[in-house]
Amino acid sequence: MKQLLITLFKKLEYLPKLLVFSLGFLLVVIIGTIDYLIRLDISLSIVYFIPIILVTWFVGRSSGILISLLSSFSWFLADLVSNKYPYSWLIAWNTGVRLVIFLLITYLLSELKAAYEREKKLARTDGLTGAINQRFFRQLLQAEIERSHRYKHPLSLAYFDVDNFKKVNDDLGHSQGDYLLQLITKTVHKNIRQTDILARLGGDEFALILLETDYEAATIILNRIQKELFVIIELEKLPISLSIGAMTYYSFPESVDQAIEQVDKLMYDVKNNGKNGLKHHIFN
Incomplete structure (x- = not known):
């Protein structure tokens, strides 16, 4: 399993960023559709993290923020159309809370990626000249x-x-x-x-x-x-x-x-x- 994840990670690194973003967008649409079709009150919060993490890590912070917004909007629409909540303000409140969590995850993950890239560069380059080591x-x-x-x-x-x-x-x-x-x-x-x-x-x-x-x-x-x-x-x-x-x-x-x-x-x-x-x- 670990080797499979490493192989997948390496393949995603070499994919065009537009393709990774498109994949993240498609995942949001699929998850939103499933969320709408499920009539039971089952939270799919953790599932929405998949496209957010994917896009933030492999594309960048700005794209991760956009996917976070799309995920929150998709969730909002699914809840609004399915009439799961008796009050409309409750839907808006839950959507806002989810958006804050999504944006927080995006920010923390983008900072982690920046630190990872800095460490990777330091491990590969000569500190004095900037040439590779x-x-x-x-x-x-x-x-x-x-x-x-x-x-x-x-x-x-x-x-x-x-x-x-x-x-x-x-x-x-x-x-x-x-x-x-x-x-x-x-x-x-x-x-x-x-x-x-x-x-x-x-x-x-x-x-x-x-x-x-x-x-x-x-x-x-x-x-x-x-x-x-x-x-x-x-x-x-x-x-x-x-x-x-x-x-x-x-x-x-x-x-x-x-x-x-x-x-x-x-x-x-x-x-x-x-x-x-x-x-x-x-x-x-």
């Missing part, structure tokens, strides 16, 4: 290798290392070193697509996944990044350079570890041969 990077690389293998799309992977970064920290201070790492992250993000993935692996090492990018296109992107960073380094008068190892895959490695080991080796080949360069190969 090493753990999440490995998960994404595994998923992209599998996807590219399935659809026969090329994939390019690169490792960056900042040459002489320790000298910046020692001579100019750690605040300047932090600024440099943020500057590198910002520069790389400016030169890649939103779908590409930049990660800080720790210290002064970064990794970049270029999705559906062949050898020629990856070379252009990496050279552009290197040139732009060189200009910034000159302007900032920093005693550093950038060593890059990269691999383009048309066929794919057996594991994430193998892919990382390959680009890491290419990057260290650059560092051991004068630094400040790019070594880019094609797998196999």
Whole structure:
């Protein structure tokens, strides 16, 4: 049962928000119809929570409020038409109480979702630069290798290392070193697509996944990044350079570890041969 709920949760996360909202609206209509058809005085309060929770969590607070209003109105109509109550003011009062409860649930759930998203982001990103962290990077690389293998799309992977970064920290201070790492992250993000993935692996090492990018296109992107960073380094008068190892895959490695080991080796080949360069190969 638990596994079924987890699978359902993941599927709902990837559905278009409009589709989830439509599903919530349809549930309200169905529940309201059942509420009207049942002649016994049975409360369906808890059942109305299903579309409210669904829409609030997967679509957002505003949509959750709208579904709460629709649920209260549906309940009001069902009670009004069925003549369950002797006084009309009693129907209005009950509807108001239910609406307050629905809105309270919507607010609390939306706050919980916001806290969940913040924690998820903190768990996946590097606090200094905003790039994704090493753990999440490995998960994404595994998923992209599998996807590219399935659809026969090329994939390019690169490792960056900042040459002489320790000298910046020692001579100019750690605040300047932090600024440099943020500057590198910002520069790389400016030169890649939103779908590409930049990660800080720790210290002064970064990794970049270029999705559906062949050898020629990856070379252009990496050279552009290197040139732009060189200009910034000159302007900032920093005693550093950038060593890059990269691999383009048309066929794919057996594991994430193998892919990382390959680009890491290419990057260290650059560092051991004068630094400040790019070594880019094609797998196999």
